[in-house]
Amino acid sequence: MNFRNITNRDIVNLENCEDEPIHIPGLIQPHGFLISVDFQTNIINVCSENINNYIDFTYQQLLGKEIKTFFNNTFLSEFNIFKKDTATPFKAFNFSINERLFSISLHHSDNAIIIEGEPTENQFDKDNQLYNSSKQLLSYIEDTSTLKELCNSVVLAIKNITNYDRVMVYRFDAEYNGEIIAESKEEHLEPFLGLHYPHTDIPVQARELYIKNHLRIIGDVDYKPVELFTYNLSPIKTLDLSLSILRSVSPIHIQYLHNMGVGATLTVSLIHKGKLWGLIACHHYSPKYLSQDIRNTVKLHGHFITSQIDVRLLNEQYEIAGRVNAAVERLTSKKLAFNRSSIIELFNEKSIVSLCNSAGVSALIDGELYIYGETPNNEEIQLLGDFLYNYSDNGRFVTSSLSHITSNLKSISEAFPGINYYSLGDETNFIIWYRTPTIKDIHWAGDPSKSIEKDTKGLSPRKSFAKFTENVKDTCKPWLEAELAACSNFFNFFQIHIRSIIINEEKENQKKLSEILKETNAELENINWISTHDLQEPLRKIRMMASTLLRSDTKNPLPENVHNKIIRMQNSAERMQTLISDILKYTKANVDAPDFEMVDLHNLLIQTKEEMNDTLNDTNASLKIEPLPHIKGVPFLLKQLFLNTIYNSLKFSSPERDPIIVIKMEKDSIDEISKSGMYHVIEVKDNGIGFNNAYKEKIFKIFSRLNNKSDYSGSGIGLALCKKIMIKHQGFIDATGTVDKGATIKLYFPKN
Structure with a gap:
């Protein structure tokens, strides 16, 4: 049987050492032996070259053979127990070979069980x-x-x-x-x-x-190093x-x-x-x-x-947590008024920096800057706040080295590398704690920049481990979890306090507005009194004196120019009385209405028509009233509403034709509001002079006119009063017109 070693002979140097496959060297240290056994077949597929130094066999004799050929039952029992117990990655036991005690270690490696043996002895008791x-x-x-x-x-x-x-x-x-x-x-x-x-x-x-x-x-x-060998027919290349x-x-x-x-x-x-x-x-x-x-x-x-x-x-x-939590407790337990001066009170407390052991803190609230301790200048604080708002993901950010984050804030990062930032909703409202640099000396075992040295033999690991001191300035002491938790707790309290201040300020503003409103209403009551008594009486006298002058001497009539001036004076006084009367009606519409009641609009309009018979006859006008629904409302105000719309149609009638006014309930819905089915829609349609729809919003504003006041009488209050009455009835009013053809006013009353 032929054999080959599995030593990894890839050339390794300092330029590629990070890629060195140190887990598969194919070599072991010589103070023990190694055997690899195939998990399925129990055949020894790898063996260290030095095996014969520890047992009576060479690697050539072991490779390709089953393990039971060379080890006794006691050893094989331990081996088989480990093999079956797949949940245990490692096993160690002592075993004697040729009366020599070994420490045997077993572990799994891919599809093999690796056996390592080391001679052992009792070392120093x-x-x-x-x-x-x-x-x-x-x-x-x-x-x-x-x-x-x-x-x-x-x-x-x-x-x-x-x-x-x-x-x-x-x-x-x-x-x-x-x-x-x-x-x-x-x-x-x-x-x-x-x-x-x-x-x-x-x-x-x-x-x-x-x-x-x-x-x-x-x-x-x-x-x-001792080489590891396998046999040629083995598929193993590395172990x-x-x-x-x-x-x-x-x-x-x-x-x-x-x-x-x-x-x-x-x-x-x-x-x-x-x-x-x-x-x-x-x-x-x-x-x-x-x-x-x-x-x-x-x-x-x-x-x-x-x-x-x-x-x-x-x-x-x-202990740190105890101190910083005590600082937070001192701040959050203060009895603070809900006003801006309370923020100044908070920022005069040393606890606001000791709660996280910072050098200083700043807060920008609605353009006002509050500062305690060491901080950047005002312009730098705003610049830093803008940067951190955009840089942070959730409005919070902490770092011990600002220069590692950005190089654009050099003056700030040099003086204050430690930043703990909280946004109060936007880039213009925030709070930041600052830490100054911890200038520390780091003692290296040799110059860290010379971890690789070059000599006559080439590159090698550094040879000098003499103490090398590096001065570090761009960092601060790390923020501890207890300190960050304390900042977070104070921030939550501070955020709630700011909101309370804003709510309190809004209440104060509402109170002031309420006082102003009361004063305004009182003034309006005075105006009403003056309008009812002091203004009406002089106007009546002016009209009476004008009438007297016009009738005083029929034998010696007044010159025509004087007669005309007296008539104009009388007309002006009459218009003034009409204006005062309309103003009174308008202000009454602002007073809280009594409880609504069910009103039969059809009967209300029939009564109104009877009261207007003389006016309708004098103007040759016809008023048609079609069946109308019952609605909830105030009869007096509803009567004023329809009187003003009818008089408005009569006022702006065409000189070329007799006025025709039709009041009916709209049945064919053409707009989205009507289609919703939530409103009764009443139309007041006439055949008067009409108007340009571009000005439709203007006609409901008080004292607004689309026509020359010398051509048409009235104060310009009528339709504004109609709008107020519709608002009182939780509805609204709309108008459309066609020049020289007429106008339609739509009244939307809620059904419920």
Whole structure:
């Protein structure tokens, strides 16, 4: 049988390392062996070249054979249990081969089960020590309150368990740059605590593997990789070693560790909410191997950290939440008047910035700017408000670095990178809290801009890890959830308070308008009194004196020009009395009407016609009244309504023909209102001079005229009075006309 290795020989360098398939190297570390068994056939299809260093068979003897050929029933029993239990992704157990104890690990990979074996031994009284360290996890809950305190306790415990030279907790930020937040080390070593590492140190595909496989060990960075072999007839080209313990490491990472001077490493993933939150990183400066039990104990400590992340972060924010909520309570519990001065009162309180630990706050309300603390100038505030209203999706926006959002507000973002914005409905009404820059020194383990270096041999990972200090100015301290919640609570209160002020202002305006209306009504009552008494009496005297002068001396008649002037004076006084009478009628129509009653329009019009007989006879007019319905209304007002429409038709009759006026109920609906069936439609149609329909709206306005007042008598109030009466009856009035042919006035009365 012929054999071939499955080593991945693609050339990998720093220019394409992000594409390196590190999960299928086809190589393992030499401190153990690897066998891959086909899931369906139980045939060994992959085997590490070094298998004969651990058992009495070579890879050539194993490949293509069933696993039962080489392992005893005890081993096969464990194997078959794992194979049947598909819900369990990983299994570990101890097993002796030729009186040598091995730690055996099983896991699934595609259509295979991978078996890894490592020699194990009792390392520095592990049983007692591991038990005590696991028991100590419970004490960490009582002995520590913050996340950093917990991490410090854990790294000290792991160092005692493993005897590594250095143990660290490495935390990622949003861009996967790392920071050492806890460290336990040998005294002679340089401290790494507080140092930052750029995201390029751990490529994307490496971070993905850390999520899948939570523990990674390199016993000796100078190891010689062991090749994996398969037989020629096997379809296998690569083997996914994502979950492998022995998987060989990228040569670029090995070079990186060489540059750091590290001899062995152990890394445990810290997974929080499905993401890589950080790592426990253990360094030793010479080769070092750990048993499976010790590694599992380290993993347990890592799981304990991740289980406590939310609790510890909440504890750290608890005191902050208490302070900011107290500030909100101080503001929202104030007894504020519902006026604009109360906004000034709010913005004179320090609590308005301490509720979210901001440097300043500004609010623009109906063009008025309110400010507390450090803020941009007035023009910049309005400019920022316009930008944020258009930039934000729902009228709310928060950032710790305004310059990352826009480069157009440079002066604002330099002075106030932290922005917490709330819109009050539009771009002209808003509230913004500001934070000044947190000018901080970030200490990097080497210059992050030189993560790749070039030397005589070409490109390589950086060789210098000397402390490099970067000064950061364009960001502020991050806004905490408790602070943002406090802002949101105050904003809701503030929004309600502003609305209350507006409602109160509207009430005050209504009150003022009501007072003005009362004064106006009182003045109108005075005018009515004057019109009824003081104006009527002089007009009567003027008319009486004019009549006396015209009849005084028939033997010596007045000169014609004087006679004509007296007649004009008498006519003017008569018109004035008519105007005063119409004004009185118009104002009466504005007074609240008594309760409606059912009115027989037909009988009402018959009575009205009888009262107008003399007028109709004098003008040779005919008034035809067809059957009309019963409606709800006020008889007096309805009588005034029809009298004014009839007199209007008589007034504007044609000199070429006798007036004909027809009052009837419309039966053939031609407009949408009539078709709705909700109204009784009464027509008052005449054959007078008519009018141009372009002016139809004008005829219902008080004192409006379409004709010369010298040609037609009247005050111009009649149809305006009709409109008022129709409004009183919850209906409306309309008119159409044809010049020289006549006009039709339509009255719409509601049926119910």
